[in-house]
Amino acid sequence: MNKSNSKKDAKANSNHTEKRVQCAKCTKIFSKNSAFDKLHSKECASTEFTPITNDIDILDELMKFHKKEIKEEDSNVLKIILQGISAFTENPINSRLIAPSGEGKTYLVNKVSATFPEQSLIILSSASAQSFKYSHGREVIEEENGDFTPTWEKIIPLEEALENAKGKEKRDIEKQIAQLHKESWYLIDFRNKWLIFLDSQNMSLWESLKTLLSHDSERQRHQVTNKINGRNTQERMIFLGSPAVTYCSAKDESNHSIAPEMETRFDTIFLKSNPIKYEKSIELISKRHGLPTEIFEEEVVSKHDLEYAKELTQILIENVKRYSSSKNTITNLYSDKLYTLFPHDSGSRSRQFSRLVQVIAVITLCNANKRYKIVIGNNVYPIVELQDIQKAVSLMKENSVLPSHKIQFFNDVFKPVFVKTSTEISLVNQTVKAVTANEMVEGIKKQFKEHENIDRKKLTENYLDTWVDHGLLESARDPRNASKNIYWIAKQYENEKVGLESLLIDTSSLDRSCLESFVNKHLKQRFESGTLRVIDDTNQDITLDILIQNLSLDKDTQNATQPHQNRHKNASCEATINDDLESRDD
Numbered sequence: 125m126n127k128s129n130s131k132k133d134a135k136a137n138s139n140h141t142e143k144r145v146q147c148a149k150c151t152k153i154f155s156k157n158s159a160f161d162k163l164h165s166k167e168c169a170s171t172e173f174t175p176i177t178n179d180i181d182i183l184d185e186l187m188k189f190h191k192k193e194i195k196e197e198d199s200n201v202l203k204i205i206l207q208g209i210s211a212f213t214e215n216p217i218n219s220r221l222i223a224p225s226g227e228g229k230t231y232l233v234n235k236v237s238a239t240f241p242e243q244s245l246i247i248l249s250s251a252s253a254q255s256f257k258y259s260h261g262r263e264v265i266e267e268e269n270g271d272f273t274p275t276w277e278k279i280i281p282l283e284e285a286l287e288n289a290k291g292k293e294k295r296d297i298e299k300q301i302a303q304l305h306k307e308s309w310y311l312i313d314f315r316n317k318w319l320i321f322l323d324s325q326n327m328s329l330w331e332s333l334k335t336l337l338s339h340d341s342e343r344q345r346h347q348v349t350n351k352i353n354g355r356n357t358q359e360r361m362i363f364l365g366s367p368a369v370t371y372c373s374a375k376d377e378s379n380h381s382i383a384p385e386m387e388t389r390f391d392t393i394f395l396k397s398n399p400i401k402y403e404k405s406i407e408l409i410s411k412r413h414g415l416p417t418e419i420f421e422e423e424v425v426s427k428h429d430l431e432y433a434k435e436l437t438q439i440l441i442e443n444v445k446r447y448s449s450s451k452n453t454i455t456n457l458y459s460d461k462l463y464t465l466f467p468h469d470s471g472s473r474s475r476q477f478s479r480l481v482q483v484i485a486v487i488t489l490c491n492a493n494k495r496y497k498i499v500i501g502n503n504v505y506p507i508v509e510l511q512d513i514q515k516a517v518s519l520m521k522e523n524s525v526l527p528s529h530k531i532q533f534f535n536d537v538f539k540p541v542f543v544k545t546s547t548e549i550s551l552v553n554q555t556v557k558a559v560t561a562n563e564m565v566e567g568i569k570k571q572f573k574e575h576e577n578i579d580r581k582k583l584t585e586n587y588l589d590t591w592v593d594h595g596l597l598e599s600a601r602d603p604r605n606a607s608k609n610i611y612w613i614a615k616q617y618e619n620e621k622v623g624l625e626s627l628l629i630d631t632s633s634l635d636r637s638c639l640e641s642f643v644n645k646h647l648k649q650r651f652e653s654g655t656l657r658v659i660d661d662t663n664q665d666i667t668l669d670i671l672i673q674n675l676s677l678d679k680d681t682q683n684a685t686q687p688h689q690n691r692h693k694n695a696s697c698e699a700t701i702n703d704d705l706e707s708r709d710d
Contacts, residue, residue: 190236207368214453246320408424443492456488479520495661560608561584596622
């Protein structure tokens with residue numbers, strides 16, 4: 125390979141870090157003359173800097189910062205960081221956080237988004253599709269070549285001419301202005317934007333944004349009818365690009381008619397609910413309100429820490445943007461095998477698989493400084509490592525469609541009471557051990573004093589009906605009293621707990637043979653002809669054999685340190701029971 129080309133590539137690849145330095149004492153990386161640089165010069169005595177190395181894991185450093193104020197939510201914090209970063213790719217990730225009120229949904233999202241550039245954020249409590257026009261839209265004319273020109277640029281000369289015009293000339297100019305407004309669009313540019321809804325939204329909003337959430341096209345056109353001065357007027361909007369969308373909800377949306385479509389468009393995140401998390405959160409509140417500011421910043425988190433987290437986030441964004449000039453941003457040597465391992469039992473799996481490969485791509489891009497790369501012409505593609513796939517699979521576990529507190533209540537309250545309370549009842553074709561709602565209410569009150577205010581209506585509407593709909597329970601009319609129903613546990617859950625999530629795929633079969641097959645099929649001929657090159661993390665050319673060998677060594681190391689994960693093994697249920705039995709209707 126041409127050594128001079130390698131040097132040019134190395135220089136090009138390092139351009140985005142030339143303005144950054146690394147402190148020899150604290151090892152922090154930052155831009156000179158930035159807000160963090162000014163704080164650093166006050167708080168760190170060192171003025172010595174060293175060349176930036178690829179040893180630092182930027183994502184890991186950023187996670188260390190967020191752990192200071194977000195307790196027991198590491199995997200969910202990482203999901204939200206990656207989602208925010210994905211806003212700067214061609215294919216952003218959508219996420220929804222589902223948890224009862226008080227679990228920290230908006231807190232988590234606000235803390236993570238605080239490290240992102242303000243101009244990339246659109247944070248709303250509520251909205252309609254039309255509202256984007258007023259807060260983020262600008263009136264434009266779409267030219268024949270597809271470019272957009274601000275409407276005012278075309279109207280100003282006409283308005284100037286209008287001042288001296290009279291008669292027919294004046295009427296003609298007024299018609300031209302009116303025609304420009306009629307032909308104009310409200311352009312909302314969602315490229316490189318992270319759209320965050322801090323509260324539950326009306327389902328009509330999601331109906332109107334379905335194509336935006338699906339990334340169906342780069343330009344999405346909408347006709348909106350508004351009533352102005354008693355008259356219906358048509359307004360036209362163009363959504364340019366797609367944002368990463370996050371929304372927080374305390375509602376159980378599983379029974380809504382649009383729920384299946386929401387499932388396919390969003391990665392659903394259930395927050396953890398456990399006493400350890402609550403205790404640590406309360407301790408943090410105590411320190412925040414009980415310590416002098418200087419001591420709190422020294423012991424917990426400071427402005428210095430926040431500015432550093434912003435620097436780290438900016439590095440990740442630059443990494444992603446640098447390699448996102450083309451639609452396909454990475455090269456995955458495991459891809460030919462990966463898709464065969466993914467479930468293919470329904471049409472929704474296609475979008476689910478798309479989300480998985482999105483997450484893999486963002487993780488790889490965030491670590492691009494430490495990855496091997498494929499070079500084709502002027503395009504450089506970081507190569508996915510097995511650890512990127514394993515990390516994505518661990519984050520993209522298959523969530524239950526039921527809220528976590530309803531699964532927890534089924535496992536930890538309903539089933540123990542059912543064992544003691546159920547009786548054999550003869551039906552037409554079978555005999556089952558079953559209970560009525562009233563029998564279950566009495567049993568719960570006896571065994572669980574914390575639910576002594578439970579009543580039949582809330583138990584039935586909030587839990588029993590939902591469990592029947594989702595196959596956890598079966599029900600029938602009570603042959604002893606036709607006005608009542610009886611309930612019994614579905615056979616598959618009689619001796620097993622219902623899990624919150626399970627691994628989508630088993631990555632243990634992703635091995636050296638996958639790498640060799642991909643290389644022989646897609647890369648070898650191009651490599652030998654000189655149209656494709658491979659470089660390492662120092663931008664030096666390497667052979668395909670060395671690439672396979674080194675990636676295989678990475679797998680061996682991971683296998684030695686990581687336990688085998690069974691995709692069918694349900695994760696432990698960490699949620700506690702929401703109090704909707706006593707105080708809240710869904």
